[in-house]
Amino acid sequence: MTDEAGAVFALFDDCDSTALARSSRLYSGFSHERVCVDPAGLDAVCAAVADDARRGLHAVVLGDYEFGRDLQFGKRGGGALRFLLFAGCEMLSRDEADAWLASRDGGAAQPSAAGVAHVTKSIARDAFDAAIAAVHDALRAGDSYQINYTYRLHFDAFGAPLALYRRLRARQPVRYGALVALPGGAWVVSCSPELFVEKSGALLRARPMKGTAPRSDDPREDAAAARFLANDAKNRAENVMIVDLLRNDLARIARTGSVTVPALFSVEPYASVWQMTSTVEAGIVDGATFADVLRALFPCGSITGAPKHRTMQLIDAIETTPRGLYTGAIGWLDACADGGAPAARAAGAFAPERAAGAASGAASGGARAGEAAPEQAPKRASTASPAGACGDFCLSVAIRTLTLDAPSADGARRGSMGVGAGIVLDSVAADEYAECELKARFLTDADPGFQLFETMHAARDAGVRHLGRHLARLRVSADALGFAFDEAAAKRRIEARCAQLADGEHRCRVALAKDGALDITAAPLAPLAGDAVTVLLAHEHGFAPMRSGDFLLAHKTTRRADYDRAWKDAQARGAFDMLFFNERGELTEGGRTSVFVKLDGRWFTPPLSSGVLPGVMRGALLDDPAWQASERVMTLDDVLRADALMLTNALRGAVPARLVRAAEAAARR
Structure with missing residues (x-):
């Protein structure tokens, strides 16, 4: 065309x-x-x-x-x-x-x-x-x-x-x-x-x-x-x-x-x-x-x-x-x-x-x-x-x-x-x-063909971890994309749903439609097997680079087929996630995580300008003085020479990760 x-x-x-x-x-x-x-x-x-x-x-x-x-x-x-x-x-x-x-x-x-x-x-x-x-x-x-x-x-x-x-x-x-x-x-x-x-x-x-x-x-x-x-x-x-x-x-x-x-x-x-x-x-x-x-x-x-x-x-x-x-x-x-x-x-x-x-x-x-x-x-x-x-x-x-x-x-x-x-x-x-x-x-008012959503860590007594950050991100996206959103009503419904949870940790998902309809689901959260996870490189497994100019990357939408395929493919290979890069070769994020890279003793995460979702846990760590983390454009070379890698999301928190290259992943299969 x-x-x-x-x-x-x-x-x-x-x-x-x-x-x-x-x-x-x-x-x-x-x-x-x-x-x-x-x-x-x-x-x-x-x-x-x-x-x-x-x-x-x-x-x-x-x-x-x-x-x-x-x-x-x-x-x-x-x-x-x-x-x-x-x-x-x-x-x-x-x-x-x-x-x-x-x-x-x-x-x-x-x-x-x-x-x-x-x-x-x-x-x-x-x-x-x-x-x-x-x-x-x-x-x-x-x-x-x-x-x-x-x-x-x-x-x-x-x-x-x-x-x-x-x-x-x-x-x-x-x-x-x-x-x-x-x-x-x-x-x-x-x-x-x-x-x-x-x-x-x-x-x-x-x-x-x-x-x-x-x-x-x-x-x-x-x-x-x-x-x-x-x-x-x-x-x-x-x-x-x-x-x-x-x-x-x-x-x-x-x-x-x-x-x-x-x-x-x-x-x-x-x-x-x-x-x-x-x-x-x-x-x-x-x-x-x-x-x-x-x-x-x-x-x-x-x-x-x-x-x-x-x-x-x-x-x-x-x-x-x-x-x-x-x-x-x-x-x-x-x-x-x-x-x-x-x-x-x-x-x-x-x-x-x-x-x-x-x-x-x-x-x-x-x-x-x-x-x-x-x-x-x-x-x-x-x-x-x-x-x-x-x-x-x-x-x-x-x-x-x-x-x-x-x-x-x-x-x-x-x-x-x-x-x-x-x-x-x-x-x-x-x-x-x-x-x-x-x-x-x-x-x-035209429906764009997707919903906005938040995936949250929830428990009956503690409620949703970082609920304020989740609602703030949802509000920003709703305003930008023209979605109807009653933040106060959403907060009440989420809190009411948490009160109905059984004992233990839960994965709570909130989906917002263009017309403001809100759907809330919850399920028990299975623990990770071990204290650390492995992560793959998306481009080594057939995934195309992200386009930094796609402003939808800054909003958590259900239009994320490549991301979902990537982390599911990683899971099938025994890993937790895959890391993406953009058209300029800049590190962006994982299919379901933000990424922090430790270089020369300091933690860095890619800037939003590289084409990154403003993750809830990412924001929490950037705001935490104990981490002293900051944004920085990074490439594959930075990932390969890193002192350490950390994957983060609101559901799992901050999880140490080890990079596995394609040859090693194939050998393990």
Whole structure:
């Protein structure tokens, strides 16, 4: 994939696609890219894309909000319109899309672990309130009727982007999902529920989305929320403002008298919210090009407010960070019907080997001329030439959309997602902030595919050894990964479970799910056979190095298959654990232990920056003045020349260890 193997591809994923009417699209065999950053060059770039289509290539479209803004003002700014050109386009049913995604994610029906952590907002709460006050000032001045105010969420992404998309689409199936592996290693992960505009034959259709209400787990409350949204005067007023804006925009490229509104105030269910949508249709004027459509419509009025031009100026003044692809457009563009390009190919029985082709080079096209004079989108098309007319297309509004950066050298990947709300004069800042957080739950509430856990030493009378440290570590991880966690309630439950234990030492395990559900189990703890244990080297027994950039190593999660296999393999070989090293050759930890190395009479343990779990017993020994232990980067040479080794965990405490090399281990077997 630049899917992790490097291929550029695009999947447009319709949850309603069937074997009888395939509407999902898989683009593969990347050829090149054309980019327009200057509105003055739009016609030239679109003409080049049309030529590509006549030669048999298929176009995927990614448009930044700022490019649409610049297009409306007729000046060059900071946004880009990108066309990715592919040799192949295959039509898939939903089942075939499911199978293709699974084939790229280890073949399992369930997605592999993936999610986001360390989520931060681009704006503080008091700054949000100040921004809404500025919006209200503009509304009172008559500069706008409604302003769509947005901000950004920034986060660390973990797991494969494709797996993250699988998890998000399972939570929120939509008709306009998109997964795009971009040249250079960046990704777009979109679960947009909103159609911007589509063209089928001579018909243009837009479905602006405006109006939100929270879902409920209680069926009666959920139904009541839907009824409230359908009849709420404020949401209806906001929706009809945008419908009128879209009617006006469509009229600029529509046949006279063809603009209609076949559906108004429809309410649709999604994972965490109800959304209100309406449908606007028009017949496209003869000879209109894709560039003409963009000049008339882009960006979508549902994510600006009304009137569009003045409101975009206000957005520039009030918002503090660029939107980028968020609230822009994502979609596909077919060749003109008479252009001679082959149609997208329907899938027969799905075959995983028909996957995305290898990436080739990337080329950038489009004029980079100076700024053009401002112009209004034409009522009539810029050309009536059949070769210049517009093929069918479908563009979504890029909401519920993540942009993931290419990974850094250590494998870490940053990402962002925008959220926002339509503000009118009677909007309350606290309510709009809550609506933004509700929309963000699409991402922040997604199950990553693992639990957090603590393994603790427990006894009936003594309770849990180092309970405070265990709970503190669990709290830090829950905060970082967005897990719900009631620390006080967890402490009470653990203490109650300890009171029920039989005599003797016990192994107590606490597992925390994403939604805050807590599971506590306990079993008698068998003593170790002897005062010391043996330890092996993981790389001598077929285990790969750890990646220091994997920040999940700092959290105790159930995503630890390599660690569990290592200590179990060690146990089968008569040892207690295996020691791991990272990609730089630095010592990290054991499969179930932290490690201390005595060098020249002093104890050292690897630093967290090497890719180490902050072990409970590790922390206790570092804080114990009697040990005088400290952190230090160490290599295999240090381990081999060590005065002594000590393995530690909360269950066993500190246990002396002797290193056994592979040859000796084999001889002992």
